[in-house]
Amino acid sequence: MQTLSKNAPMPVVRRLPRYHRYLKELLEEGIYKISSKDLSARMGLTASQIRQDLNYFGGFGQQGYGYNVEDLITVIEDILSINTPSNCIIIGAGNLGRAITNYIFSLDGNAKVCAMFDSDEGKVGLLVKDIPIYHMNELENFTKENAIDIAILAVPKTAGLEVAQEIIKNNIKAIWNFSTADLELDSDIVIENVAINESFYVLTYLLSENNKNT
């Protein structure tokens, strides 16, 4: 039995990483305090929204002063679990899986890729940036011997659901889904979808709308 804490609305959560980014920039500029008003001007939001957003998590400011930049960064990092490295595996060692592996290496920290998996025997044993590719059959043993937080799903749509069930079976609690499959799973697993192709269609939509109005 679990007591669901009153969660912040998702639109608020999705704004937090952006707050974090701007606050880090302030720090780089040597700015140690910021008011919601000044931050809102930089970010193109309303000051009201910033105060509302932060107050879902607590009262981190000080009346008459504003917010301490360093403190607020720490708070947001705690909320988002930034700085707590996550052990990840990538499932699917095709173009997409390899692209993700390479990309993650270009980021700093947080996501550690421990292994890749593929059902294609031809790929098994190869390395992508020092990361070994194992056969899907080895997933069960690997997850028993290594504490894996996140499975990154980079398989073709047709394999998506099946692989997701495999992931659940092996007790991983989060999927970062880069596949085009919609994973409807009634399990307490957490899923974040990265729909890159959908993003592209939104762009071509906007472009054509823009052209119409020229």
Place this chain on the structure above:
Amino acid sequence: MQTLSKNAPMPVVRRLPRYHRYLKELLEEGIYKISSKDLSARMGLTASQIRQDLNYFGGFGQQGYGYNVEDLITVIEDILSINTPSNCIIIGAGNLGRAITNYIFSLDGNAKVCAMFDSDEGKVGLLVKDIPIYHMNELENFTKENAIDIAILAVPKTAGLEVAQEIIKNNIKAIWNFSTADLELDSDIVIENVAINESFYVLTYLLSENNKNT
């Protein structure tokens, strides 16, 4: 002077690619007509939302019958400009840029990568999947001689804004932004952000919330 047509709200636009995907699946299953009720059950939406969404663009259904799947696919493809291939260039030939090039090749059509650009002389002349890497200096000439629809931005944050201005100067009207830079540009250029690292932080947030409630 331009007459802005009454645009559909962005939440609606962002649902269109998903409608498209489900409709294509229906077709594969040999289903040629669908009611908003049946589609809503499949997609986990309300029937009302589906009808509302579609009616921002027109009345595509038929009372007492439902929607013709093939027709609706065509309509959505027209709205999103799917099937009109877009000529793209990728700016930034580092890990991220190369990852995107490889990824796009794993998708079918629509985005054609014509060239990559980088300011690092060491990369100039290399090929990524047959795509040549040019020096940034050559961007102006290249865009004069080739009709480029979309610039895909895959540069480090620090270079983001400067490169974006370069893109505008060379008359490209759309940016698919994979960089972590916020591009605030007052120009009629269209921008779609793909904030992959932000998506990751949302996932780690959800995971930690989920763990709390166990």
Place this chain on the structure above:
DNA sequence: TAGATTGTTAATCGATTAACAATC
């Protein structure tokens, strides 16, 4: 203290859902 700025409540706005008349 006076000025500034928060935290929070109330008002507004926009998006989603419900309801139903129109109609195939």
Place this chain on the structure above:
DNA sequence: TAGATTGTTAATCGATTAACAATC
């Protein structure tokens, strides 16, 4: 025709903005 299902208007819900008392 009767049944089904749309297109559309009205009601509800949730998110954003405005306002202001609390307070540093």
